[in-house]
Each structure stands twice: as structure tokens, then as C-alpha cells.
Amino acid sequence: MTKTIECVLLIDDDVATNFYNKRVIDKHEKFKEIVIANSARKALFYLLESSLGKCKKPSIIFLDINMPGMNGWEFLQEYKELDETITHDIKLIMLTTSNSIDDYNKSLTYDLVNDFINKPLSGDLLDNLIETHYNVINNRKII
């Protein structure tokens, strides 16, 4: 009983990372559409647009922490301010190189953050995510 994920929003400033992540997600049969925002601001803008029906609303977001301009944490501050109608059915996954315990603990303070995973993204990780967030609901696994 698996569900197909219609739209993925990738928020990362690094083109190579986006390229790699897109490739990994593309290869996975459960993900249909991928939208890439190379800055946190663009991502916010996209989310607002999608709420107006101008574009497809993502059901899962992969958020990088370390970004120029607005970083992951600052994005989360803005994201929190968005209308619940937008955010309530979106899974927000922190996808970062950091394996810092501090970063992880900080992520826990945001209710809207659903998971915290380390790069690089892989098919296994995606499998794991679907299993965690779409079949067994509210079971957050500590890495």
C-alpha cells in the first residue's frame, strides 16, 4: 500500500547537489514531479504561488540548512508564518551534510519539521522516508 508522491520541492543553492538529488529522486518510481528552488526566497515565493493555484503544490520539501542569503533556519521562520492551509499537508525534511547534534536538536524545536536526514540522498533513504511518513504516520526515527 504505497502512495505516489505528486510533487517534490528541493531547496538547495548548489546546482550539483540539485542535479544529483533530482537524478536520485527521478530514478525512484514513487516520485512524480520535482521542482527545484536554488534559494530559500524562491522556495517561499513558489509556495505562495502554489497556494494561489498558479503552480503545483509540493507534498514534500527537502530543505538544506547552509545557504547564502536566507538559510534553512530563516526559511523555517518564514515557513512557520505561512497559512496552515498551505503547510498542513506538506512533509518538511531537513536534508543536510551536517551531522551535528546541535543542528538536529534545533530541528526538533520546529513542529513543522518532519525529518532530519544526512546527505547524500539515496534510493534507500527515499524508501525509508516513504515508509516512515506515508505508511507509519508520526513515527520519527532518530538517526
Add this chain to the structure above:
Amino acid sequence: MNAIFYRSNQFLKSTIKFILIVLVLLTSINTKAQEENNEQVKRLQRSIFIFTFAQQIQWENSESFNTFKIGVLGNDRTYIDLKGLSQKRKIQNKKVSVSRFNAVKDINDVQLLYVNKQLSFDIDYILSKISGKNILLISEDYNFNSSMINIVNVGNSFEYEINSELLKQENFKVANALKASAVSNSQKWKDLYQATEQSLNEVKKENEQKEKIIKTKEVLIKTKDEAINIQQEKISTQDSKLDTFKLKVSKQNQSINELGDLNLLQQKKFEEKLVLERKLNDTIKAQIKLANKQKEAIESSRLKIDEQTKYLKTQSLEIENNKLILKSKEEKIKRQQTINYLLGFLVLLTIIGGFLMYKNYRTEKKLATALDEKNKAIEENSKLIKAKNEELEQFAYIASHDLKEPLVTISGLITLLQEDYDPLLDETGKKTLEYISKSSDRMKDLVDALLDYSRLGKTKEHTEVNCNELVNTIKSDLANIIERTQSTLNINKLPIVEGSQVELRLLFQNLISNGIKFVKPGVKPIIEINCVKKNDDNDKSKSFWEFSIKDNGIGIAEKHKEKIFSIFQRLHSREEYEGTGIGLAHCKRIIEAHNGRIRLESEVGIGTTFYISIPA
């Protein structure tokens, strides 16, 4: 020879002849000794005569003198004779004194004057001088009636004549007895001379006889004349010498005259001095007056002094009393003084003590302030160090994070390449991709290790950690590798310590992993974990746990004992023993964060024991 004989030769000759004759006569008669005796008798006779005259004559003023004074005129031996007699006899019941006068004018204050004609004094001059002075003149051998009483030498005796008129004039009274035996007139006087002439003629006859003898002797004398002539010549030369001498004398006379002039001058000066002396006299008189006045003043002050001495006496009595009182008081004072000294000493001691205490306090205060300042500085420094450390850790974290990100992408992309394009690559391409993948994986491990290292010790959350449980967890985590290497883990009883669970787990895991990893190929690792409680050597109240992790591995050489605890230090190639080389660095950092120590004992080829101490 006498000087007078030099005057004329003729006179000299005759005189010498005469003397010689006399000499011959005297020697021939040989009456020298008898004559001497006669002379002495005559001298005594003369004195007796004089004394008898004085006794027989009355002085008008006989009551006005107590002593009968006899004067002798000229240098006459009679003076001695009279003096001798005066010792034995008195005149008119009065003591007799005899004096001598050299000149007629000196005659004064005598009752009787004796003069001999031999001394050639002018009798009239004498008489005029003594006239009216009650002086009886007794002369010898002067002419008849020329003196008052004149005595004449007749043979071996004396006759005398008295000038009655003159004696009357001078108010002398002559006793009759004296008048009777005196030669009374000039006829008698002549008879006296004729008697002596007869005896003289007899002597002349004798002399004629003797002349014959003399004539014979004249011949002898003639010869002597010649000798005398020779001497006369000598005398004439001496005469000339005398003449020159006379010249000198005249010159000296001149100089004497000059000296006389000088004398005059000095006399004038003397007169001036006299004037001065008079003035001096005046001043002396004035001073005497002044002295007299001062005498009076002194007298009055003496009186005052007397009064004051009385007053002083009373005061000295008082002083004596006061002294007694003072003595008693002094004793009291002395006692007081000793007490005072003691008190002073005590005060001094307290002052010194106080001073020392104050000084001590000051130094302590200074030290305290210094310590405070240092503490502050240390605090600031530690704050600074803390900030720096945090900064450094932040830097290490950010740097490693940023390094890791592209690395992750690389390894991901390689995986994609290997998965999707593997059939398109030949063997070299595949090998290359494999190396790239491994290298980036290793780099990722290094960056991770670095990140871990920067994070270690940051954890402040310390809990009670059961070491046995901890090690068992590790054992189960490493179950695969333990099984694969056929390792044996002997774990004895371990304590519960206070610390970071995560970090202590990493510590033990690293050490156990090392023990399993660093063995010679084919050797089955045996690891033994023990723990004992020990006391601190420096502080007995403190104790600590000492864990020992012993293996049978390859061992560590002595020279590497320190080096192995440094970050990324490896002793072997990755092909021999894989790993990042950060394991022991992590261990050291963790144990130091727990206020503990890590050391090792090792023997190459036999095994290593790591000792970990953690405060109990």
C-alpha cells in the same frame, strides 16, 4: 824696681846708692828684729798717749755725747792701734769709737782728731775747719805751738807740747798734771833736738867707718852700673813706646770729651723725664684718691657680704634640710623611673608589635589586591580563551561542514556514474571511478573525524555511567567484527562513574577497536578490561578509578608513546591497518574533558596496556 826711678838717670843712681848703703848698714848692725819690737811698743805708747790726753782734758759739751768718738785723718795705722785700745779702755766713762777721714772737709762729729805730719795735711787748714766744733786736735811731729797738742818722737819714746792758748780758745780745760809734764817752751824743744844731735854724731862716726867698707863695695856697684846702663837703653825704647801710648791717651781723652757732650744731652733728656715723672706723680696721686674711695666702697660691700654670709648660712641649713627631703624624693623618683622604663619598654613593644601587625596587614592587603587583580586577569584571560576556543570550534565546524558538502555530492555523483554508466566504461575507467570514490569516502571520514574532534568535550551533560553496561553495549555493537576476528573480551567488574555517556562510549569503543585492529595477522586478539580504585599521591583525600585495557597486539615503540595521541597521526600504512588516525586523539580529548589522564605501557610484539584514570 819702682817706676819713679825712671825719671832721671842721675837721681836714680844716687837713690840706688843710698838704698844700698842703708841696706848694708842695716844688715851689718843686725838690729832689724829689735827695731820692729821698738816700733810695736811705740805704736801702743802713742795710743796710750792719745787716750791719756783725752782723759786729762775736759770737754765743754761732755754731757751731749754718750760715746767718745776719735777720728784719724788719712791712711794711718794709728787708726788700727786706737781701735784695738778702744776695745779695752773707756774715756771719761764713755765707750770709745774710732773712725777714719780721708779728707779734712769730711771731719765731722768727733771729740778727738789725730793727724800725723807724715801724711802732709796742712795743720792751719785743719784747725780752721774744726774750730768751734769742740774737737781736740792731737798732731804728731808738727812744728812747735802749731797744733793743740803735738806729740814728738824722741828716740824710742814720745814727748808732747800743749798749746794752752788755743785750747783755751776752743774751751778745753787741761788738767795740771798734763801741763807739768809737757814741753813748755821753744828752748826746751831745742834742747831736745841737741840731745838727739849728739847721738846722731856718734852714729856719724860709726858711719864713716862703714863708708870705707862701702867704697870697696862701690867698685862692685860700678860693674852693676854698666848693667844698669844697658837696662836704661831698654828703658829709653820703652819711653818712646810710652810716648805713643800717651798719644793714644790724648786721643782717648778727646773721645772722653765727646762723651761729656753726650752726657750733657742726656742730662737734658733726663730733665725732660723729670717733668714727665712729675706728671706721672700727679696721676698717681689722683689714682691713690680713687683707690681710697674704692677702699671705702669695698668696706661697705664687705659689710654687705658679711650680712649675706649670715643669710647664706641660714640658707645652707635650709638646703641641708631640703637635701634630706630630696633624697627621699629621689628614691621615690628612682622607683617611679624604673616603673616608667618598664612601662616605656612595654609601650615600645606594643608599638613595634602594632607596627609589625600593620605592616603584615598592609602586605596581606597588597597581596590580596594583587591576587584579586591577577584573578581578574586570569578570569578575563579564561573568558578570552573560552571565546577563542568557541570561535575555533565554530571555525572547525563550519570549515569541515563546508568541506564535507561538496564531498558528499562528489561521492553521490560517482555512485550515479557507477550505477548508470558502468557498461560504457572500460576497466581503467571503472578503476579510476573506484579510486575517486574511495578517496572521497576517506576524505569524508577525515572531515567527520575533524568535526567530531571539534565537538568533543563540549558536552556538559554528565550522568552516572555504568561502565559494565557501557562496555557490554559496545561488545554487542562490535559483535560482527569480534566474531570475524575471533577476539576475546575479558571484562572484569567495572565501577559506575560520572561522565558523558556518549563520549565515554566513544572512548571505550576506540580503545577496544584498536585492540582488535592492531594485531599481527593470524593472531587472535585478547582484550582484558580492569579497574582499580587508587588514592591521589598529591591529595590523599582524593581518589580515582584507574581502568586498564590490555591487548596482545603489536605494541607501541617507546618513541611513539606521545606521538600517537596527536590528531591524524598514523604509524602504519592504510594498506596494513586502516583508519583515520584520530582515534587516540579523540580518547585523549575525552579523558581530559573528564579531568582524567591517559597513558600506556607497551612492549613491541607483546602487547599494550592503556591506563585511564577518572576521578572517583
